[in-house]
Amino acid sequence: MTRSELITLLMQKNPHLQFREATLLVSTVFGGIAQSLSQGQRVELRGFGAFSVKERDPRLGRNPKTGAQVQVDKKLVPFFKTGKDLHQRLNKDHSE
Incomplete structure (x- = not known):
């Protein structure tokens, strides 16, 4: 949607x-x-889920085009965890 x-x-x-x-x-x-x-801050919508921010550590990555190693800095990424009600709605057809 x-x-x-x-x-x-x-x-x-x-x-x-x-x-x-x-x-x-x-x-x-x-x-x-x-x-x-x-x-x-964390945002919680009861029955739907919770949004939060997670920190990814710096790491050594690769440039997909050249294959060369590159340093990837630490960064903050949004994270969503489904609430119990939403999880049950998504999986109600699969539990039978």
């Missing part, structure tokens, strides 16, 4: 919302998550 599809779905489920309002809602939620992560 894309951002525009999410906005459309939000407008369909809430007919009183106009496009501009639905866009602002989606942007506010995603912006809040991104801002919290950039400050090193």
Whole structure:
């Protein structure tokens, strides 16, 4: 699902919302998550999952084009862990 599809779905489920309002809602939620992560905070949405930031250590990598070794600096990467409810919804058909 894309951002525009999410906005459309939000407008369909809430007919009183106009496009501009639905866009602002989606942007506010995603912006809040991104801002919290950039400050090193964890964002938990009960039943859905939790976003956090993990640090990757520096390592020796390879340039895929030349095969030459390159030093890759440490970096922060976003991480998502599914919540129990979402995990069960995803796997309900496979548990039988």
